[in-house]
Amino acid sequence: MPVRCRRAARGDRALARRLPPPRKPASRDEVPERRRASLPRARRRGRGGQGGRIGGGRAAGRTVGLDRRSRRHRRDARRERPRHRGADLEFDGAAHRELIRVSHEAGRDRADRRAAGDVGIGTHRRGSAGVTTTVRDLASLPRDLERARRGGAFGAKERAVAERVIADVRRRGxxxxxxxxxxxxxxxxxxxxxxxxxxxxxxxxxxxxxxxxxxxxxxxxxxxxxxxxxxxxxxxxxxxxxxxxxxxxxxxxxxxxxxxxxxxxxxxxxxxxxxxxxxxxxxxxxxxxxxxxxxxxxxxxxxxxxxxxxxxxxxxxxxxxxxxxxxxxxxxxxxxxxxxxxxxxxxxxxxxxxxxxxDALEGPSELVAVASRDADAAALTLDLLAQAEHGSGAFAALISDDTALLRSVARELLGASARLRARVFIYRAPNLRTAARAINEAAPEHALLAGRTAAAHADSIDRAGAVFIGARSAVAFGDYVAGTNHCLPTGATARWASALRVEDFVRWTSRVEMRGPLTSLIGAAAAIAGHEGMRYHAASLEARG
Structure with missing residues (x-):
């Protein structure tokens, strides 16, 4: 039930998170002509029919011819391929590719840090002790996010398989x-x-x-x-x-x-x-x-x-x-x-x-945390690992302006499995205001502001599915008992989308009743209709005069 893909040229593979829905007649299931050649043919299988059904509506179908996690994030269903085609090597690779080494050089200046920007949590470099990682410069966050999101919630392979399954279910129920x-x-x-x-x-x-x-x-x-x-x-x-x-x-x-x-x-x-x-x-x-x-x-x-x-x-x-x-x-x-x-x-x-x-096309779980120096490194590490355990494709990032805190978190991460560590990214920002702006640019599913100084930036965060404010506000509260909904926009769709809410289960109908003197309204509406070339619109209005 969720979404995302990888590997071949991105133009052929990755779909935008919010593509316009395919417009087809309700009784058809075929792929539009312009895309049909790229998809495998659906194979026909035998027929089947079963007894009792849920609900009173009729099954949709056609009389002749063809038919058309986790949190979201959650782990992939048993024996199904993971969301990310080929992602296992990147996110779930062998342990020798995922060892973490934290740099302890305290006095390097900004130029040195930028030069080291390509080495960090989640970026792997072969060395004698395996793969080494250090804290990254914040400038690398957009690139890392793009790599994790892979340009969309699902790819051409998943689309082609889903197309065949849908057609089969429409034929054989x-x-x-x-x-x-x-x-x-x-x-x-x-x-x-x-x-x-x-x-x-x-x-x-x-x-x-x-x-x-x-x-x-x-x-x-x-x-x-x-x-x-x-x-x-x-x-x-x-x-x-x-x-x-x-x-x-x-x-x-x-x-x-x-x-x-x-x-x-x-x-x-x-x-x-x-x-x-x-x-x-x-x-x-x-x-x-x-x-x-x-x-x-x-x-x-x-x-x-x-x-x-x-x-x-x-x-x-x-x-x-x-x-x-x-x-x-x-x-x-x-x-x-x-x-x-x-x-x-x-x-x-x-x-x-x-x-x-x-409701939405939801991809793997995401967290971007901003922490000030008064944050608890151990608790912060648990928040990051909690997101990482959602499975392949999960992305957890920590941003801070305090190098000592970042190194403490990196050391705490060493106690976790290599597979989880590979889904956690750590970045140094020049200040917390810049870190907060990075959250809005990333538009993640979850944002966490840990520490009193970081929490003071809460009002500036307006592009995240959910924002958790303060050291005691573990993101996991929102997963279960905070009361807010954990079905949240992922993959940067928080730029325009919202959490699942009551209004998602309601449709709205306009009701209009005209009465009283209408002369001025008829004149205005008829003038607009005339300008737009709608002769009978104008006539129908004037008939009410």
């Missing part, structure tokens, strides 16, 4: 979904395993430990309380000639993606389900990969009961997205799909966005 589930999740899966209804979720949820139930209760209440403040209200304006209103209406059916790594993510079930229910969504279906052996994770089941999910559709990736978007025999199509996933799921979200609403 649950049978195509089941084939993907057997390939990636559980070879012994049956059609009846694909859907878990409310009763099944309640039974599974009762098996959750008392500790996890209590924790999820706290998280649910705090998330619900915060999102309740966002409930939209109708707007109205009136004068002697007109009454104009803007009316919010909840979406009828929503599908939420909840990715799965080594375990399930009940926190994402809360983050997607709570705002949907606060908005008044009538039916909520969650799609999440089937666990091996077919069991439902009790913690996920309990979280789904808290948000009153109507059903769990046990498929992830592109197949889960296609089932939500177009429907199958057991699942009615939805109006909008929200939530994170792996690169194939995100590519699928983009492909189906002409026919169903989506």
């Amino acid at each position: 649950d049978a195509a979904v089941l084939a993907n589930v057997r390939r990636f999740d559980d070879p012994a899966a049956r059609t009846t395993d694909l859907v878990a209804d409310r009763a099944a979720l309640r039974r599974a949820g009762r098996s959750a430990s008392r500790e996890i139930r209590a924790a999820l209760d706290i998280a649910h209440e705090r998330i619900r309380s915060f999102h309740a403040l966002q409930r939209p209200r109708a707007l109205a304006s009136r004068d002697g000639s007109a009454r104009a209103r803007l009316i919010p209406t909840p979406l009828r059916r929503v599908g939420a993606l909840v990715p799965r790594g080594t375990t399930s993510y009940p926190s994402t079930a809360l983050m997607t389900g709570v705002p949907a229910r606060v908005a008044g969504v009538r039916e909520l279906v969650v799609a999440s990969p089937l666990a091996r052996a077919g069991e439902i994770d009790p913690a996920l089941a309990y979280a789904l009961t808290l948000v009153d999910a109507d059903a769990l559709y046990r498929a992830g990736g592109a197949a889960g997205v296609a089932a939500l978007a177009y429907g199958t025999r057991s699942l009615a199509r939805v109006d909008k799909i929200v939530g994170p996933g792996n690169a194939y799921a995100t590519a699928a979200k983009w492909l189906v966005s002409a026919d169903v609403g989506i």
Whole structure:
């Protein structure tokens, strides 16, 4: 369900994070002619049909012819290729490529530091002791971010695979979904395993430990309380000639993606389900990969009961997205799909966005932290590693004007695995004001201001998905219990995008009622219509005179 790519020439591979959605007729699934030659042909498979379905809507389809994580960040679903094609060598390489050595030369001047700018945490140079790294100059941050983001949330390979999966699901429905589930999740899966209804979720949820139930209760209440403040209200304006209103209406059916790594993510079930229910969504279906052996994770089941999910559709990736978007025999199509996933799921979200609403194209997790000298190096290191453990493609950066703090953090990092250290980057800035500007330029998913002096720059940070202020504000609070949503814009989309919120589950309708004396308005509107060459517009207005 999330997004990103690499390796070949970037022009052929990496898609922009916010490409315009593909505009296709709702009944077609083919790639536009101008792009078709670059994509492999979809292979046809056998047919299948299954019994009972979720919801009352009809599955979308055509009568003849063809059809068209983590946090987001989370780890890639089991046995699926990672988000970043070829990224493992860069981010997850062998340990001998990831050793870290911290420079202890204290007196070097700015020119010397700039000369050393190409060597730093995350930049590897072969030496007798393996790969060595030092604190980097801040000027290298944009280049490092570009390398990590790879120009987009997914690439041509993921898009081509998602295209084939979507076409297959549109032709064969649950049978195509089941084939993907057997390939990636559980070879012994049956059609009846694909859907878990409310009763099944309640039974599974009762098996959750008392500790996890209590924790999820706290998280649910705090998330619900915060999102309740966002409930939209109708707007109205009136004068002697007109009454104009803007009316919010909840979406009828929503599908939420909840990715799965080594375990399930009940926190994402809360983050997607709570705002949907606060908005008044009538039916909520969650799609999440089937666990091996077919069991439902009790913690996920309990979280789904808290948000009153109507059903769990046990498929992830592109197949889960296609089932939500177009429907199958057991699942009615939805109006909008929200939530994170792996690169194939995100590519699928983009492909189906002409026919169903989506929230965003979310990529791997990001953190840019700015710290002043009074920050706690040990706690700061844990914040960086917490982001790094989201998996391949995660990016965690620390910026400070205090060299001693940066070196302390680098030493603390030596206690972590080489794989996690390779996802952490450390930079020296001339001052904290410059460091804060670097956050806005990066537009990261998360920003952290650690230390009192750094926290004083909070009001200047206006381009980040979420900002965590002060030494006690661990980013992980936002992942679970702060109350804010952890579904955040990634890959620099925080320049224009926002966190998932209640308004994402509402559509707005304008209502206009004209009355009273209209002569002046008719004259003005008719004049504009005449200038624009709209003869009958003007005539229809003048008929009301």
